[in-house]
Amino acid sequence: MGFHTYPIERADALEDSWRYEFCSVEELLALFDPSPTDTVADLGSGTGFYTDDVAPYVEAVYAVDVQEAMGEYYREKGLPENVSTITAEIADLPFEENALDTAFSTMTYHEFADDPALSELARVLRPGGTVGIVDWSAAGTGEDGPALDERFDVERAVSDLEAHGFEVTSANARRETFVLAGRL
Ligand SMILES: C[S@@+](CC[C@H](N)C(=O)[O-])C[C@H]1O[C@@H](n2cnc3c(N)ncnc32)[C@H](O)[C@@H]1O
Numbered sequence: 001m002g003f004h005t006y007p008i009e010r011a012d013a014l015e016d017s018w019r020y021e022f023c024s025v026e027e028l029l030a031l032f033d034p035s036p037t038d039t040v041a042d043l044g045s046g047t048g049f050y051t052d053d054v055a056p057y058v059e060a061v062y063a064v065d066v067q068e069a070m071g072e073y074y075r076e077k078g079l080p081e082n083v084s085t086i087t088a089e090i091a092d093l094p095f096e097e098n099a100l101d102t103a104f105s106t107m108t109y110h111e112f113a114d115d116p117a118l119s120e121l122a123r124v125l126r127p128g129g130t131v132g133i134v135d136w137s138a139a140g141t142g143e144d145g146p147a148l149d150e151r152f153d154v155e156r157a158v159s160d161l162e163a164h165g166f167e168v169t170s171a172n173a174r175r176e177t178f179v180l181a182g183r184l
Pocket of ligand 1: 004005006014043044045046047048049050064065066067070088089090091105106107108111112117
């Protein structure tokens with residue numbers, strides 16, 4: 001199992017609103033249709049840029065990142081009162097079985113989505129729980145984001161999630177990214 005890290009000295013770039021060009025708040029929320037009673041995890045939350053956007057719509061959000069420095073950055077920025085930072089690898093989450101109603105991830109799926117991580121996600125999400133994924137696409141232009149050969153295309157993401165028991169309810173490739181919604 002492995003993970004990529006993001007250079008902490010470039011963390012300010014994750015806070016730049018140009019990022020909404022690739023994923024808006026509206027489309028992210030639409031992927032999992034949050035409820036005010038939901039317990040949610042942001043997988044690979046970084047500085048909490050999108051965590052902040054989801055927090056007002058749910059009961060609680062766990063901002064999960066393998067880099068402790070990202071949690072520190074987010075805490076210094078200021079956590080919404082219903083957000084907790086957790087330093088953990090997605091393949092080894094400190095949650096009970098069925099603990100989460102939803103998990104979402106922005107621009108990070110390609111960094112963690114191996115068999116142990118997807119198995120762990122299936123363990124901690126409750127039956128009927130939802131996932132929302134937005135990530136750079138291997139079928140994109142490569143003008144922005146990580147190198148094309150580091151990314152998955154949407155077909156690969158769909159088949160990997162289905163292989164771990166998820167039903168994919170929508171999946172769309174765009175110019176540079178893909179968006180995917182699913183449930184257990
Ligand atoms: C490109 S940043 C994106 C952060 C955030 N999702 C956003 O859109 O602003 C990816 C983050 O995922 C974290 N990450 C990568 N692999 C991970 C893993 N296996 N488990 C937990 N965090 C991981 C990195 O430490 C990094 O902070």
